[in-house]
Amino acid sequence: MAGALSGAPSTVHAVLTGRSPLAAARAAGELLGAPGLARGAAAHATMSLGWTVVLAIVLPPHRRVRWGAAVGLAIGVLDLSVARHRYPAIAALPTTAQLADHLAFGALAGLALPARVSRADGSRGGGASPRSLA
Numbered sequence: 001m002a003g004a005l006s007g008a009p010s011t012v013h014a015v016l017t018g019r020s021p022l023a024a025a026r027a028a029g030e031l032l033g034a035p036g037l038a039r040g041a042a043a044h045a046t047m048s049l050g051w052t053v054v055l056a057i058v059l060p061p062h063r064r065v066r067w068g069a070a071v072g073l074a075i076g077v078l079d080l081s082v083a084r085h086r087y088p089a090i091a092a093l094p095t096t097a098q099l100a101d102h103l104a105f106g107a108l109a110g111l112a113l114p115a116r117v118s119r120a121d122g123s124r125g126g127g128a129s130p131r132s133l134a
Helices: 009-017 023-032 035-059 064-086 095-112
Strands: none
Touching: 009 023, 009 095, 023 035, 023 095, 035 064, 035 095, 064 095
């Protein structure tokens, strides 16, 4: 969900500024060799999955949307600082819109990912509590 919906800010920005709403998706294809929509979709899906795993591990059990947004913004700064030096098609994208996408990704992931539950034995995990099974 987060990966699919998080492109809304840059898509709206592109439409309002007369740019192609698919420019960011095409630019992401450069991560896999050359700009293009199919490669861009594959690159975006792969990176979204990887960052979702990271968020699932690091987000605290409370205020997950707020923390997710903050972590998403940090991911955006990291991703763009690396990508802008190596990939001209990504460097050409509007920075603010791309950071907004990353912030949205983190917030949506925080909303969608289940909170980890601390167990009495100190371990982490989800699922049903012993009480709910009785």
